Amino acid sequence: MIKLKKISVKLNSKIILHDINLDLKKQQYALLGKSGSGKTTLLNVINFLIKPISGKIYSSFVGEIKSNNDVCIHRSYTATIFQNINLIPRLNVLENVLVGKINRFSPFNFFLPNSRNEKEKALSCLEEVGLISKSLENVRSLSGGEKQRVAIARAIYKKPKLLLADEPVSNLDPKNTKLIMDLLKTLCVNKKICCIVALHNPDLAIKFSRNIIALKKGKIVLDKKSSINKKDIDKIYV
Ligand SMILES: Nc1ncnc2c1ncn2[C@@H]1O[C@H](COP(=O)(O)OP(=O)(O)OP(=O)(O)O)[C@@H](O)[C@H]1O
Ligand SMILES: [Mg+2]
Structure with a gap:
């Protein structure tokens, strides 16, 4: 669905994302990481609101995204x-x-x-x-x-074929958090959408998907297709 190869991002002369490699299929992905680890920046790279300084992005709709027209097609999905x-x-x-x-x-x-x-x-x-x-x-x-x-x-x-959700439950109570996460999951599974949801809570991430990606200081520290354990959580937050 979408592939990132060696993507790096610099903002205000600071490297924010380092050499990100991802290969995302038509599935759900939870994106974890401490505040400031680069989750929003990564989502903004994927929807082309931020231009990386290096690396390539491929989408299944256009192949390698190289021109403004490619970006428009990618964004339309x-x-x-x-x-x-x-x-x-x-x-x-x-x-x-x-x-x-x-x-x-x-x-x-x-x-x-x-x-x-x-x-x-x-x-x-x-x-x-x-x-x-x-x-x-x-x-x-x-x-x-x-x-x-x-x-x-x-x-x-x-x-959409690709849905990006940036901390969709950050300001919600537990009842609404469950409602929104269940809704997102049901919609994405039924409509066969590739969905990436940035979250702060590992328990919510595990409930949402077996696919967990985690960033630490702009680097991928976890890209697992099976549920995460305590050791993985330490890798992200300690
Ligand atoms: N426009 C910008 N110019 C300079 N630095 C930026 C800019 N946007 C973000 N940053 C920096 O990039 C880093 C990653 O920010 P980002 O918003 O992607 O983190 P995040 O993981 O989404 O955090 P949070 O969980 O708090 O939303 C932070 O150190 C932030 O200060
Ligand atoms: Mg953010």
Whole structure:
């Protein structure tokens, strides 16, 4: 699905990611690492918001991603749920989901009224996340867990093949944490999406997937396809 070969990233003359090699299939991956280890930076490399100083990225849609056009195609298959959610406060729930339609194939549709078909598609995404009854509410009136579910609906509206979620449960209580993690897992398994979720909690990571990737100071210290043990956890956090 996506392959990173010897990717390094420098920001403000500091090396943030060192020689990252990853080969990700159509599966779920939990991305662990201490605060500042480079999780967000890595997700931003994968969705091409940050340009590495060296290395290559291959995707199954375009092969090696080399041109702006390749990046556009890659992005059209990729959806991101950002660390700070990024909903648009003046829009209602349904309108926020419809923001997901901006992509390479319909960039100008954004300025046209939403068609009935588009609205129906957005409503079915809201149904999938259990929020259809709130579709006309302003997003400002939602709880943290509900906002996160709108962000998930917006992401799946794009019908992504690759879903990146950056700490989607960092501000949620245990009940909503479970709800969001179960929802992400079910959606990704059912839709056969490659999903990478950055998390702080190893227990959540283990429940989410057998595939665990971990970063420490910008380097991969774990890339396992079987459940992790205490020794692995020490490698990440000690
Ligand atoms: N734009 C930037 N310019 C300079 N340094 C940056 C920039 N963005 C991130 N960094 C640095 O890169 C390192 C990794 O940051 P990153 O946000 O990727 O970590 P993280 O693992 O996502 O942390 P957290 O768990 O707190 O979200 C940090 O030391 C951070 O200070
Ligand atoms: Mg982060």
